[in-house]
Amino acid sequence: MSTSCSTSDHSRGQADALGLYVHVPFCETKCPYCDFNTYERIEHLIPAYVRALSIEISTWAALLGRPEVDTVFFGGGTPSYLPERHLADLMNTIRDAFSLSSSAEITLEANPGDAAPRRLDAYREAGFNRLSIGVQSLDDRLLALLGRRHDARQAVDALAAAIAAGFRNTSIDLIYGLPHQSIDDWRRTLDKAVGLGPPHVSMYALTLEDETPMARWAASGRLPTPDPDLAADMYEAAEETAAAAGYHRYEISNWARPGFESRHNLRYWRNETYLGVGPGAHSHLAGHRFSNLRSPRTYVKRMSAQPREHSLERPVEEAITAVPVVESVQKVDADLEMSETMMMGLRLDDGIAVEEFTRRFGRPPADFYGGQIDELGSLDLLDPSDGRLRLTDRGRLLGNEVFARFLLPAR
Numbered sequence: 140m141s142t143s144c145s146t147s148d149h150s151r152g153q154a155d156a157l158g159l160y161v162h163v164p165f166c167e168t169k170c171p172y173c174d175f176n177t178y179e180r181i182e183h184l185i186p187a188y189v190r191a192l193s194i195e196i197s198t199w200a201a202l203l204g205r206p207e208v209d210t211v212f213f214g215g216g217t218p219s220y221l222p223e224r225h226l227a228d229l230m231n232t233i234r235d236a237f238s239l240s241s242s243a244e245i246t247l248e249a250n251p252g253d254a255a256p257r258r259l260d261a262y263r264e265a266g267f268n269r270l271s272i273g274v275q276s277l278d279d280r281l282l283a284l285l286g287r288r289h290d291a292r293q294a295v296d297a298l299a300a301a302i303a304a305g306f307r308n309t310s311i312d313l314i315y316g317l318p319h320q321s322i323d324d325w326r327r328t329l330d331k332a333v334g335l336g337p338p339h340v341s342m343y344a345l346t347l348e349d350e351t352p353m354a355r356w357a358a359s360g361r362l363p364t365p366d367p368d369l370a371a372d373m374y375e376a377a378e379e380t381a382a383a384a385g386y387h388r389y390e391i392s393n394w395a396r397p398g399f400e401s402r403h404n405l406r407y408w409r410n411e412t413y414l415g416v417g418p419g420a421h422s423h424l425a426g427h428r429f430s431n432l433r434s435p436r437t438y439v440k441r442m443s444a445q446p447r448e449h450s451l452e453r454p455v456e457e458a459i460t461a462v463p464v465v466e467s468v469q470k471v472d473a474d475l476e477m478s479e480t481m482m483m484g485l486r487l488d489d490g491i492a493v494e495e496f497t498r499r500f501g502r503p504p505a506d507f508y509g510g511q512i513d514e515l516g517s518l519d520l521l522d523p524s525d526g527r528l529r530l531t532d533r534g535r536l537l538g539n540e541v542f543a544r545f546l547l548p549a550r
């Protein structure tokens with residue numbers, strides 16, 4: 140079976156407007172489980188960083204012909220660690236540089252300690268209309284273990300203050316499968332969390348990433364290693380509690396009340412286009428995936444040497460490599476785009492619509508992945524009914540094994 144698509148137009152199936160991810164690589168302290176591209180004790184770089192980021196934003200907007208942006212996501216790191224005036228400046232730069240949709244979803248990730256009423260008002264004035272609060276747990280003992288700077292009370296107060304400040308669209312993050320966390324501990328956090336009523340909740344199992352202090356503590360026996368069976372039970376408890384409280388799971392790790400799904404993150408799972416700015420940020424644009432260099436210091440140096448306005452004359456494919464902080468570029472051919480569409484789309488509870496896939500790639504998924512679909516169906520990992528391909532409950536628990544089967548199309 141040939142794996143080629145009927146057309147080489149790789150923009151099909153992708154929304155016209157762009158999603159913009161803005162990376163903020165600063166944290167007051169680095170949590171011992173975190174392997175994100177973020178750093179403590181480099182606050183002296185903040186003013187130069189904000190200037191460099193503004194140059195990168197303006198450069199891309201000029202190169203792309205000032206496209207419409209309809210989702211913006213400030214992630215990190217801790218975006219709320221930036222002084223309010225810098226957040227406002229960056230939002231002004233985005234508004235000046237791009238055509239920002241009046242209905243854009245504009246998310247700021249915030250730590251509970253950065254949710255004082257004065258700051259929340261400043262976030263709203265800057266234009267943010269969605270606040271994603273890094274709660275992680277509502278158990279003080281476990282928050283201390285995670286090295287978080289807040290306690291459960293502060294997290295609860297932060298959400299209440301956000302709602303009082305007018306943020307209708309809020310989200311909280313929780314982590315489960317923690318060392319020394321029992322299923323009852325987790326159920327208590329779950330009950331409290333849904334009781335707070337944020338319209339969106341993200342819940343992730345702790346993974347011990349290489350080179351993090353927590354991974355070293357586990358390797359040396361100072362901490363117990365996560366128990367995958369217990370984590371699976373906790374995942375089921377999460378779904379039960381969230382469903383009973385009126386949330387629907389729309390992605391493996393994300394639950395929302397209807398209409399409050401993260402529009403920005405849906406772009407990733409639907410394999411649509413987005414631009415990432417800042418050190419280490421990833422982009423998927425014009426048939427390419429590319430990422431920026433990771434060092435904030437080098438990023439500032441290189442971006443600051445860039446003229447603010449860039450020639451509009453070159454094709455986007457060439458422009459990608461002309462931006463001085465872009466470090467690695469991969470062309471997304473039809474096979475890769477299809478493979479990524481399968482792997483990411485299966486994360487969604489709605490899965491992949493066969494009709495949509497066929498429109499995007501010229502032929503139905505079974506023409507490319509018939510063997511995998513049959514096999515995964517017979518193992519009760521994939522449900523290919525109702526014109527969709529979806530993970531089963533069992534498939535959701537073994538998601539990585541399912542995704543791996545679509546790494547490349549069948550030859």
Ligand code: SF4
Nearest residue numbers: 166169170173215216
């Ligand atoms: S606050 Fe978030 S981004 Fe910063 S170190 Fe902790 S987990 Fe990582």
